[in-house]
Amino acid sequence: MQQHDDALQSGTSRAVRLESFGGPEVLDLQAVPEPQAGDGQIRVRVTAAGLNPMDWFMTTDAETAARFGLSLPCGFGTDYAGVVDQVGAGGAGYTVGDRVFGAALSRAVADFVVVGANGNIVSGVAHHTPDGLDDRAAATLSIAxxxxxxxxxxxxxxxxxxxxxxxxxxxxxxxxxxxxxxxxxxxxxxxxxxxxxxxxxxxxxxxxxxxxxxxxxxxxxxxxxxxxxxxxxxxxxxxxxxxxxxxxxxxxxxxxxxxxxxxxxxSAAPDALENIARLVAAGRLRVPIAATFAVEDIRAAVELQAARHVHGKVVIDL
Incomplete structure (x- = not known):
């Protein structure tokens, strides 16, 4: 935890990055400049990130990555949950302290993610997290x-x-x-x-x-x-x-x-994720969390998830 605090004090933060395409062995937790919310954006302090098969599939080779608009160096992971800690001009609908979950294509496993207040999966998107839904479960919802x-x-x-x-x-x-x-x-x-x-x-x-x-x-x-x-x-x-x-x-x-x-x-309906989040919060839909890992153990987490024998979701804690 001290490493995390020191990173924040120095104007940098942590993010899982890859400098070459490949398997879990190319993933590294790096110090990166702390991102800032611009106009029409919010910054989220990420508390949990959920893994999906598409995360490692997208980054296995250059041809596949290009189909998703990715180039090196790039981040990793798409689903996240956390707390809004910056709101840029025009970021209507969000205030500092709001709990949110969403998707940010191949950059969610990081201390901070900047997303559009009215964005999409590429620019990043956020949804308000309902009461009764914890961040680990919320971090598994967007893609799946x-x-x-x-x-x-x-x-x-x-x-x-x-x-x-x-x-x-x-x-x-x-x-x-x-x-x-x-x-x-x-x-x-x-x-x-x-x-x-x-x-x-x-x-x-x-x-x-x-x-x-x-x-x-x-x-x-x-x-x-x-x-x-x-x-x-x-x-x-x-x-x-x-x-x-x-x-x-x-x-x-x-x-x-x-x-x-x-x-x-x-192609999901605009309110699909909000409906699913409410079902989970109400106890009508269960999200089985198969395993959680500290962000420092990202390689082991991806190895487990990519094996496709895990029953439930794999979540990274930040």
């Missing part, structure tokens, strides 16, 4: 929550539906399963055998993915599958089609399939 909300909006689920969610144990699946249940749908979630209890705790009927999936689905006493969401690739799409699910009721987030609509967080 908005992606899940956008995908479920495509499917338009109701009590009459049985939805098959492929890759339900992952970060987006945490939200997709519970939001589908809140909509009244019966949820079948695919995952590894070790994830079965985790999926049950979220409200899904678990089934193991892989060869023989369609046969296992046909033995379930769940009625016909009426909708499907593929959170991993295309395997769930093909199974859903074989089960007779029309393309109009299938959605992907990580692959493009002719005739099937793809969704991402950018």
């Amino acid at each position: 929550g908005s992606t899940a909300a956008a995908a479920l909006a495509v499917l338009d689920l109701g009590p009459q539906d049985t939805v098959l969610i492929g890759g339900a144990g992952g970060g987006v699946g945490v939200f997709a399963v519970q939001l589908a249940r809140i909509a009244g749908a019966h949820v079948i979630g695919t995952g590894s055998p070790s994830s079965a209890e985790h999926l049950r705790s979220l409200g899904a009927e678990p089934v193991a993915y892989g060869d023989g999936l369609i046969d296992r689905l046909r033995t379930l006493d769940a009625g016909p599958v009426t909708a499907a969401l593929d959170l991993h690739g295309t395997d769930t799409v093909h199974v859903a089609r074989e089960l007779g699910v029309p393309d109009s009721r299938i959605c992907t987030i990580a692959a493009v399939v002719d005739g099937v609509q793809a969704a991402n967080g950018a």
Whole structure:
């Protein structure tokens, strides 16, 4: 903690940065100039940052990074939560001391993040954190929550539906399963055998993915599958089609399939994240935190998250 205090006193702050593209080994906690809020911006003192697969995927190589508008050197991480500590001219709607959460593309794992008061994921965006929602949980919502909300909006689920969610144990699946249940749908979630209890705790009927999936689905006493969401690739799409699910009721987030609509967080409704935050604050939606790490242990945190065997979200404390 003394290191952090000294950094602030000297006009610098800490940020996880990378000077070359690659895996967790390229991530370093560096001293950087303390950013300042400009016109139409707010500065947030970050208390927690949530990790997503896209964080390390974006920074694995130069070609992938360029697709997201990233170049070296750059920061790391996108989801954050914290407290507003500067408000620039035109930063209406925010005051110093407001608790906020949001997204700032590949620069959230840092002591401070400057975002637009009316921004987007690139310029940075902030939402007010409701009472009853702690910062660790708030720091997991933006990417996964908005992606899940956008995908479920495509499917338009109701009590009459049985939805098959492929890759339900992952970060987006945490939200997709519970939001589908809140909509009244019966949820079948695919995952590894070790994830079965985790999926049950979220409200899904678990089934193991892989060869023989369609046969296992046909033995379930769940009625016909009426909708499907593929959170991993295309395997769930093909199974859903074989089960007779029309393309109009299938959605992907990580692959493009002719005739099937793809969704991402950018297409979520404007109030989607605020609604999800209120559900978590009210205890109607649970955010399982699988592990927390100090920012000094960022490499170990990314190694755990990138392995994709963790049941829940990984959060960095700052």
